Amino acid sequence: MFLKEYFGTIYKASKSLLTGMKLTGYYFFHPKEIQTHEYPDNRGTLKMADRFRGEVIMPHDANNEHRCTGCQACEIACPNGTIKIITKQEIQPDGKKKKRIDTFVYHLELCTMCNLCVVACPSDAIVMGQTFEHSVYDKKQLKKVLNKPGSKLMEGVE
Amino acid sequence: MRLLGDDILTEEGEFIINMGPQHPSTHGVLHLKIWLEGETIKRVQPHLGYIHRSIEKMSESLSYRNFIFATSRMDYLSAHMNNEACALAVEQGLEVEVPQRAKVIRTLMAELTRLSSHQLWWGCTGLDLGAVTPFFYAFREREAIMSIMEETCGARLTQNYMVPGGVMADLHPDFQKHTKEVLTQIKDKLHEYDEVLSGNVIFEQRTKGVGFLSKEDAISYGCTGPMARASGVSCDIRKLKPYSAYDQVQFEEILDTGGDCYARYMVRMAEMKQSVSIIEQLIDNIPEGDFQAKTKNVIKLPKGEFYQRVETARGELGVYLVSDGAASPYRIKYRSPNFSNLSALPHMAKGAKIGDLVAIMATIDLVIPDIDR
Ligand code: SF4
Ligand code: SF4
Numbered sequence: 001m002f003l004k005e006y007f008g009t010i011y012k013a014s015k016s017l018l019t020g021m022k023l024t025g026y027y028f029f030h031p032k033e034i035q036t037h038e039y040p041d042n043r044g045t046l047k048m049a050d051r052f053r054g055e056v057i058m059p060h061d062a063n064n065e066h067r068c069t070g071c072q073a074c075e076i077a078c079p080n081g082t083i084k085i086i087t088k089q090e091i092q093p094d095g096k097k098k099k100r101i102d103t104f105v106y107h108l109e110l111c112t113m114c115n116l117c118v119v120a121c122p123s124d125a126i127v128m129g130q131t132f133e134h135s136v137y138d139k140k141q142l143k144k145v146l147n148k149p150g151s152k153l154m155e156g157v158e
Numbered sequence: 159m160r161l162l163g164d165d166i167l168t169e170e171g172e173f174i175i176n177m178g179p180q181h182p183s184t185h186g187v188l189h190l191k192i193w194l195e196g197e198t199i200k201r202v203q204p205h206l207g208y209i210h211r212s213i214e215k216m217s218e219s220l221s222y223r224n225f226i227f228a229t230s231r232m233d234y235l236s237a238h239m240n241n242e243a244c245a246l247a248v249e250q251g252l253e254v255e256v257p258q259r260a261k262v263i264r265t266l267m268a269e270l271t272r273l274s275s276h277q278l279w280w281g282c283t284g285l286d287l288g289a290v291t292p293f294f295y296a297f298r299e300r301e302a303i304m305s306i307m308e309e310t311c312g313a314r315l316t317q318n319y320m321v322p323g324g325v326m327a328d329l330h331p332d333f334q335k336h337t338k339e340v341l342t343q344i345k346d347k348l349h350e351y352d353e354v355l356s357g358n359v360i361f362e363q364r365t366k367g368v369g370f371l372s373k374e375d376a377i378s379y380g381c382t383g384p385m386a387r388a389s390g391v392s393c394d395i396r397k398l399k400p401y402s403a404y405d406q407v408q409f410e411e412i413l414d415t416g417g418d419c420y421a422r423y424m425v426r427m428a429e430m431k432q433s434v435s436i437i438e439q440l441i442d443n444i445p446e447g448d449f450q451a452k453t454k455n456v457i458k459l460p461k462g463e464f465y466q467r468v469e470t471a472r473g474e475l476g477v478y479l480v481s482d483g484a485a486s487p488y489r490i491k492y493r494s495p496n497f498s499n500l501s502a503l504p505h506m507a508k509g510a511k512i513g514d515l516v517a518i519m520a521t522i523d524l525v526i527p528d529i530d531r
Contacts, residue, residue, distance in 0.1 A: 013359035020354045051312040079224035114227040
């Protein structure tokens with residue numbers, strides 16, 4: 001009785017090990033079925049999802065115009081002070097003074113990619129970009145100015 | 159008796175070792191001080207606070223829309239459920255009705271998160287107990303779920319997708335198609351999980367009868383989630399107090415009476431199947447409509463206290479929110495599942511071997527940032 005149990009256990013144990021090894025062996029000979037990406041090598045073909053949140057960017061059109069009115073809604077919506085908006089008064093052709101954006105400072109090192117600023121923006125001036133390779137050698141390089149030099153507010157955006 | 163330092167008391171023949179805060183099997187920065195006699199554990203003392211970021215205090219200065227993002231970083235493997243708990247608590251105060259579509263999307267996302275969380279846990283449990291290969295199999299399925307998250311929510315881990323009133327964006331047009339593909343893949347491959355680990359003799363010997371937690375102890379330590387259910391405590395908030403769309407689906411609460419590491423393992427394995435079944439029931443029945451209810455730009459809650467419980471992958475998360483009528487919360491308290499689950503560790507580890515401690519910790523499924531917050 002004891003012997004039977006003893007050998008039974010050995011049989012069951014070896015069987016369980018072989019079952020597992022059969023599976024690992026299968027994948028050993030079918031390496032294509034394991035999905036791993038060889039990341040730095042597939043850089044050329046790697047495409048992130050459209051909604052992937054890599055960093056905040058401000059799209060400019062061909063005339064170097066953006067849609068940011070300087071309303072600061074994004075600055076208020078940001079939970080950790082990533083965005084600083086500096087505005088200036090600009091004199092319009094008709095003589096009136098209008099508030100316009102001077103610099104849109106974006107601290108990439110603080111950003112948590114939470115998307116709240118993009119949701120809060122009333123004129124769709126900022127979107128999330130798909131880049132994700134953000135490492136730099138100097139922390140200062142992470143502080144970015146999103147409006148391009150010499151850019152203007154797009155016509156018709158208030 | 160020798161006195162070493164202020165709080166370290168050793169007896170003759172005793173030996174103290176520190177496990178962590180940089181130990182790979184503590185899955186983060188948990189520091190365990192272990193009193194040993196030979197290889198037998200006499201006492202374990204968890205030391206916390208290495209990743210304390212003061213999320214509760216920080217939330218007091220943020221608006222009701224803004225504080226939610228930080229909760230993704232508590233239990234980062236259940237980010238959706240954490241966000242959902244906060245969103246539900248705020249909605250309780252606002253008394254807004256969340257659209258049906260948002261409710262179903264929330265449930266789908268929560269269950270996908272649960273699946274991916276359990277898969278990661280499965281891989282890590284194998285890794286902790288000396289089986290490296292399962293990790294890669296688990297990540298194969300997990301990666302597919304992560305791609306779905308990335309596609310719809312925009313991030314893989316810290317999604318911040320649940321907002322007061324609903325969800326942040328509508329589902330991606332390919333969501334249904336890809337989710338069905340993932341479900342087929344998972345159902346195809348779940349038997350592999352059993353073959354390579356569940357039935358394995360080495361795994362069984364290292365987990366069966368190890369780290370026993372009785373039903374009474376599970377209740378008195380405040381354990382929740384799969385850990386308490388493995389000791390026979392029925393505590394699934396999804397069943398007891400259904401939120402979102404859990405009242406529209408059929409599923410079982412998995413209970414086991416073993417109370418040991420193997421029972422906890424089996425409970426989670428069975429929960430994966432339940433999650434698959436919940437997603438299957440909902441994926442073809444996503445109602446049309448809005449994905450977000452209209453809420454004011456600046457949310458102000460009426461004076462009062464609001465409490466919301468949800469079931470994360472690790473247990474019950476409670477959000478206790480006190481409002482004094484201002485635009486940011488007066489006080490927020492999170493009742494995190496990991497903290498209570500960890501409190502049972504010293505009890506379970508007493509008398510065990512040091513190798514068993516790794517098995518016990520693996521099956522508690524600790525996420526350290528959720529303990530410290
Ligand atoms: S994504 Fe979030 S953290 Fe980053 S700038 Fe926008 S609001 Fe601030
Ligand atoms: S980015 Fe949008 S929200 Fe921010 S200042 Fe410009 S217009 Fe206002």
